[in-house]
Amino acid sequence: MSTTTLTVPVTVAEHQACPATVVLRRAGEKWPGLILSLLRDRSYGYNELDRAVEGLSRRVLTRTLRTLERDGLVSRTVHEGRPPRVEYALTGLGRSLQEQLRALALWAVEHDGEIRAARARFDGA
Secondary structure, eight states: OSSSSSSSSSOHHHHHHHHHHHHHHHHHHHSSHHHHHHTTTOOOEEEHHHHHHHHHHHHHHHHHHHHHTTTTTEEEEEEEEESSSEEEEEHHHHHHHHHEEEEEHHHHHHHHHHHHHHHHHHOOO
């Protein structure tokens, strides 16, 4: 799919292969955006992340971190010791995505009232 134009009709294969679709799907999942936001200012150990997010199971945290690592957005460093300490940090790629997600979040906060009003008008019609 081109970055400037869409072919019409858009096929399912084109939509699924589009890099923007893949990134937006990942960012729209429940936990990745929050994890990326936490890592914005500093690295976190696994247990710190586990304590930092209420309602996120260890299994889902592990799966989310592995996916973010696989996508090149988060790095995982194992520090020697007993027990070994694992630390997660944003990569350059993750930092650049986090900046874009932050811009989207700020836009959402700025336009929340307008969106709520539009929903109310739609639901009332």
